[in-house]
Amino acid sequence: MDLLAHITFTQLLDYIGTVAFAISGIRLASAKHFDLFGAFIVGLATAIGGGTIRDVMLGNDIFWMKNPIYLILTGMSLIWVIIFNKRLVRQDTTWFIFDTIGLAMFTVIGIEKTLGADGNYPFWAAIIMGSMTGAAGGVIRDVFINEVPLIFRGEIYALACVAGGLLYWLLWYCGYDNVTCGLVCGFVVILTRVLAVKYKINLPVLKGEQ
Amino acid sequence: MDLLAHITFTQLLDYIGTVAFAISGIRLASAKHFDLFGAFIVGLATAIGGGTIRDVMLGNDIFWMKNPIYLILTGMSLIWVIIFNKRLVRQDTTWFIFDTIGLAMFTVIGIEKTLGADGNYPFWAAIIMGSMTGAAGGVIRDVFINEVPLIFRGEIYALACVAGGLLYWLLWYCGYDNVTCGLVCGFVVILTRVLAVKYKINLPVLKGEQ
């Protein structure tokens, strides 16, 4: 408990998101009959993939390479899936909420890391990096399990990050501090995603030739 | 028009290539019933994916992160596909030419960025980077739509970049300036690809076991 007392609220949300993302990867990998190692790697890639691509593109040190907590959380997620297995379906609502919290948190982290990076990047680039931090892990997961990435055809996901990012930009432009901007951004990401799922709001599908 | 007057000839070719690449991605995404957001992302990845990998490998700042034109052009490409939709087939020859111009331009940009980078890279590495700038976006596109990358089985594409790059090297070795080298390189890329398509020239297919 003493250990937990040193975890900030921001870190707690980051860790919740990591576990939720890892579990989504591990579950999809297990549905494809991956072995334990494969499931662990897919879970890890889902959880840390977006942030890794962000750090590579910003020229940062990779965030998880000096802090083993992300590996440990992925290992714990794997054990969780093994224990609960088919009963995980009952936890679906909980994991949906945690996944959405993670999406919001990762977006805020991605925006702030880009604004704080050396490159002096414009704000729209920070929004893209925030959305990528939130959504790219899921794309890597789907490439690994050899499926068309869900976020390209399904529900509103990365677009919730963009909406949150735009609000961050607006408030930041109006002179608000980064805690306020981050809280509102995260809230908008969660709200957008929850409303989109609840009211089954989808983007139009392009009807192409062939 | 005043705005356009400030666009150099090189930029114009770069932008034409960006639109042609984005449209190829958006069309293939729409054939797979991606939603608008998914189609936009696939179009964007096709247009900027090769240059992004190049910049990451060279340790450069990512080229599109400080200039919103590539995002804007991808957005315009999406609108174009929505408006013309099934009538796009009639524009096939035009888009083939623009795509080939883009391939040539991206190859030249990739070669020159590598030669101008810090690493003091050999010329053959610049040719690989040029070919990757031209062809890797299409590979990412095909991975996203969950197909075997077209350039690995189909017509001569990246090999046209290699041919152009070798000519660049030859002329550069003979002491020509980079404008001449670039023009000849681009011309060879276009010529190789057009001739290969016109006369249906393909590489032999490896007949493997199994």
Added chain:
Amino acid sequence: MDLLAHITFTQLLDYIGTVAFAISGIRLASAKHFDLFGAFIVGLATAIGGGTIRDVMLGNDIFWMKNPIYLILTGMSLIWVIIFNKRLVRQDTTWFIFDTIGLAMFTVIGIEKTLGADGNYPFWAAIIMGSMTGAAGGVIRDVFINEVPLIFRGEIYALACVAGGLLYWLLWYCGYDNVTCGLVCGFVVILTRVLAVKYKINLPVLKGEQ
């Protein structure tokens, strides 16, 4: 022969691994009817993909961009596959051994490059980088041929790298020099993989819902 005399034992193992990895990529590409260029690219990506991702993540110059030997070895591998083609099956045991030597060598190289990099990375991160150097090329290969990555479902492969890496860590902790650590690490990788294949030891498969 004078040329070969300048190749160190370490380089020899590195080159053997490169050829074995390239051949595995080229064979799988040819089974999918890729053309010569596509097969070459898949072979190259299998051979140098893991090390490239490692160098990008460490912020190093990319290892193959200043030394053409990896391209040349991939070209030779392509010629080898063309010449032997269906008779390659008879060489399967040889290529299995060479592939395993490559896996061991790439793991050691990845660990040592991470420990020698600027970032002052912890040892567990070096083990991950070593395993990625050994195994990520095969994942890229499988993504390119549009299959679920073999190492996520099949035999023990990357886990052999992890086992070797842990032994490296233990010996290094006990004060042994890097030559001893590297030799033992490589030996453990080879032993783990050979035993796993010989006795058909696999990891348990997660039985997921759906």
